[in-house]
Amino acid sequence: MMNIAIAVAVILFAAAGYLAFMNSRLIADKKREAYIPPPASEYTVYMTPQFTREDERTLTPIGVMEYEDPQGPMKVYLCRTRHKAEDLKLEEAGDVFLSHLKAARDRGTLRFYRTVEEALQGQDEVRLTERLTAVAKKR
Structure with a gap:
């Protein structure tokens, strides 16, 4: 029973890590799309x-x-x-x-x-x- 609980915990942590990684990529992509270059300066x-x-x-x-x-x-x-x-x-x-x-x-x-x-x-x-x-x- 303990082995099953450990396996489930490892799977949950792996899934949470993967979701966090994908979320950070989404945020980075949105920041890149929203970037407005500074106006031409003199x-x-x-x-x-x-x-x-x-x-x-x-x-x-x-x-x-x-x-x-x-x-x-x-x-x-x-x-x-x-x-x-x-x-x-x-x-x-x-x-x-x-x-x-x-x-x-x-x-x-x-x-x-x-x-x-x-x-x-x-x-x-x-x-x-x-x-x-x-x-x-x-x-």
């Missing part, structure tokens, strides 16, 4: 010695580089804009930022480049920042 390349609180209200940096300028350290930010403006598309802004990055790297004045991981939205931004990281590492 981007800009912003050069400044210091990023201020005022800048934070309108710009979200996704990439930052610093180089040595004759007047002192200068930072260049690849930013997503938070306002309706006629700025650049991601690839255009990426190309402008890339030209600054290569110029500083080739002159030997590049101090660092870093990606702001927590600000990235979408695969296009991830791919662009990976490309920028690869260029910055070539010394």
Whole structure:
């Protein structure tokens, strides 16, 4: 009798595990179907010695580089804009930022480049920042 009870318990646990697995797959599928990609954003390349609180209200940096300028350290930010403006598309802004990055790297004045991981939205931004990281590492 005890063997039958153990067998029934094992079968019930196996069935419950299978149902939980199928339920999680259903939920994941529904989340994938409900995903709405973020709207196309505008981007800009912003050069400044210091990023201020005022800048934070309108710009979200996704990439930052610093180089040595004759007047002192200068930072260049690849930013997503938070306002309706006629700025650049991601690839255009990426190309402008890339030209600054290569110029500083080739002159030997590049101090660092870093990606702001927590600000990235979408695969296009991830791919662009990976490309920028690869260029910055070539010394």
